[in-house]
Amino acid sequence: MKRQFNIFHNVDKPVLLLYLLLVLIGWFNIYAADYLEGQAGFLNMSASHGRQFIWILISLATAAALLMIHTKFFSGFAWVIYGIALLMLGAVLLFGVEINATRAWFRIGGFAIQPSEFAKYATALALAAFVSNVRAKRTKPVHLFKALLVLVVPAIMVLLQNDVGTTLVFSAFSLALYREGYISGLWLFMAGLAIVLFILALLFNEFIIIGVLAGITILLIFFLRNKAGVAMRLIGLFVLLSVYVYSVDYAFEHLLEAHHKSRIEVLLHGAGDTQGVGYNLHQSKIAIGSGGLWGKGFLQGTQTQFNFIPEQTTDFIFCTVGEEWGFVGSSILIIIYLSLLLRLIALAERQKSAFSRVFGYAISSVLFFHFAINIGMTMGLVPVIGIPLPLISYGGSSLWAMTLMLFTFLKLDAERLEMT
């Protein structure tokens, strides 16, 4: 009974290492982002990095606790946890404090706690519990509907908080549903295409997009001309997409009222942007772009140190990495994420139980969504959606929730042989 005395027994060391690495990188960059000359001290509680240090300790303690809990607890209490999460989401709407026009926070002492972060974890558990309980050989639409319900209920409650970014995170779970065969590849592709075209239609002239689509269609028809019936299907798809693009544009221009329109514009060009549309993004790109190959060095970033970028410790933390550590440092961070994601998927695949596998895919999807959208938005690839960079951004709830997800999964993986 040796392993009872070693909580790290069987725990996947690469994931553990990558986790600690990311948390450490995050903390250093938060320190750089809110560093003020003359206000020294690594453990200054009035500064973000000081509070983040406390959260790191809390998270590490949580991680240790999770590794000691019995494995059956997670699958057994998945729905209970889910219920608690929903209750908290409801409570925050009533009793929460409003920060940046978002009512998503409980304030306890000096710390603000965000139930929606916890809700992602709870939803992942519930989704895993639901899918693992479906015993049917072939999934039916009713299963998909119920699975979606599990996601949509918390998503809508988060949307009521006016937190569009976190709401969109819930769509990431569809990747896990795709893996389990609930959603077909075609639908996944069409959904992805619809989102991309929706954003493009708002950013660019609709006729340019339709023109590009026509070009792609003609090329595809040319290359696939040997396959029967492909041409007609492609033309049909093209017509469908063109109508979609045009109607998105039309709806945006004519049907939406001005304040809705500006809401979407802010969403596209920069949320919480008070100094002009696109200011955040512009400054963020300047910060990253000026980093060059090797970066300006720790605490040497001019954009970072002179506070040109709002919300730099949280959603725009990647600017600090980009500016102070350059292309080399940023690439290393991205590679670390990629390694973590691929490792998590490998771990998910080796699970014996459906619950563990679905849960693994669910948290991988959430992590991936955060990673891609957050870094993409700081570089102007995707609209500015206010979601943090997991494990890096300042924010206790985010770090804690991500720790919950990873270490729950590490515990499940460590005892995968017992989960059947």
Added chain:
Amino acid sequence: MPFRDHKHAFTYRKNVISTIIIGVTVILLLRLFVLQILDPSYKIFARSNYLRHVTDYPSRGLIYDRNGELLVYNEVHYDLMVIPGQLSEIDTLLFCDMLGISQETFESRILQARRHSRFRPSVFERQISKTTYAAFQEKLFRFPGFFVQPRNLRRYTYPMATHTFGYVGEVGPQVIGNDPYYRPGDYIGISGIERAYEKELRGQKGLRIRMVDVHNREIGSFQEGRYDTLAVAGKDLYTTLDASLQKYGEKLMHNKRGSIVAIEPATGEILTLVSAPAFDPGLLVGRQRTRNYRALQNDTLNPLFNRALMAQYPPGSVFKIVSTAIALQEGVIQPSTRHGCAGIYHTQGISIRCRDHPSPVDAITSIKHSCNTYASIIFQRTINQPHFSNIQESFSRWRDYVSSFGVGQIFGSDLSHELPGIIATADYYDRVYGTNGWRSQTILSLGIGQGELGVTPVQLANITAAIANRGHYYTPHLVGAIGHPDNRQDRFALANNIPIDPEHFETIAEAMRQVTNDGTASFSRIPDIPMAGKTGTVQNPHGENHSVFVAFAPVEDPQIAISVIIENAGYGSTWAAPLASLMIEKYLTGEVNRSWFEQRILDADFITANP
């Protein structure tokens, strides 16, 4: 499903998901590569974001008079500057309200600044008031891209010597193109001393590179000030002007057109340079400059015109002191050579009228009585000397004498915009009358200072100074010392010699002494001060004659040489001579005791009578 079983389907889907993740990561890396490695513009943006180049404008050099009295100094004002590249959304309503400008003005100025440079500061609003400045100082952090730049403006102790001081204005595009020192919005001396001594007065601009944060607040200096340069203050100028004499001269010239130039003969230092009508130099300073300048430009009295250096008058009778000195040097007359005068001189179809005076006259009394007959005779003798082979030769020799007094060329010292005067060449007469088609009688009017002759007031004063010095002059100039009163400029210390023997100038000086003693200007005699002078009445085809007088005093130890021209005032003896005597009395004794005499000049008004 095209898969044999679930296992394969799941592997396929796992690979799809992995591919999506890897694909997205590659896109992120590519984007990162473009931003950080390929596109250099963000590095420039970053620099312009946090570096602000602050120009330190040195205070412009002060201007003193010859006795160390401060005449021109500086006052700090504030320019509101803008760096278009640092602008972001601001409360333009509040901003425009604070400045009292319209939204359209705001936008057009920003556009203008943007056209000049995105990253260099442009002047947004010049010389904002102290209250506006105070209000801005508090709210500046709300207007990123704007900052306040302190600048110096000229102030004058007395509203005088405006043409001499000149004025300071914004540099034009041409100067900017030729001299890298200047940036748009900089000031430069445009006329007068401000222009002539621009390099000394301006000093050296300093540049500080400051780091600013997002609120446009200065955080510190860039790399500990390694690239900063200190501003060097401009050098002070110690002019040769005598403030009280200048002030007095301008007072006397009130309601008159003309000029006064007074020179210290022993040095060539200009004591007084008056051009009337004048204006307050303060009018060409500050926000109202453009408007005031336009008003002055449209003034029919042309106050911007510096008559002392730019008006070219035929000298008239005062020129007799020059032509007589030439005749004496050429030996065509002796001081004792006498000629009769019947009130008119006839020669080969030409008549020149003279005044009623005792006859006959010699070299001295001809000047004392300003005899045209005697002047005409000696001029013809000078030109018709038999040892010259032709008239070109003899006229050119005469002309060289006149030129040696400084007529026909600019002094090129520190007087700005001076004109050379007019003195025709032999070639000119050849062109007009045909080669050798002219005789001494053709150009006879030159002998009495009329004809193709133009002399500026400063040249007239210089001629007088040359006679006072008995044959040499020092280049007239306005600034004695630069930086320190003892740091004299030595470039004006060299005497210009006139090829006429001193004994002949003694004769002229004696004649001029008699002019003021019991000659044409005896009315203007100053008790106890021996003065040498010569009256002139310049014929003016456009109206009343100009009243001219030149003088120096005391005769044996000249301290001051002066020329006075009052346009449209008639006889030189009636107005110019009394005015000159008052100036001399004021300079030599420090006060004026002939109050009724003074009052007569002060009351005289030749502008209302001759608009």
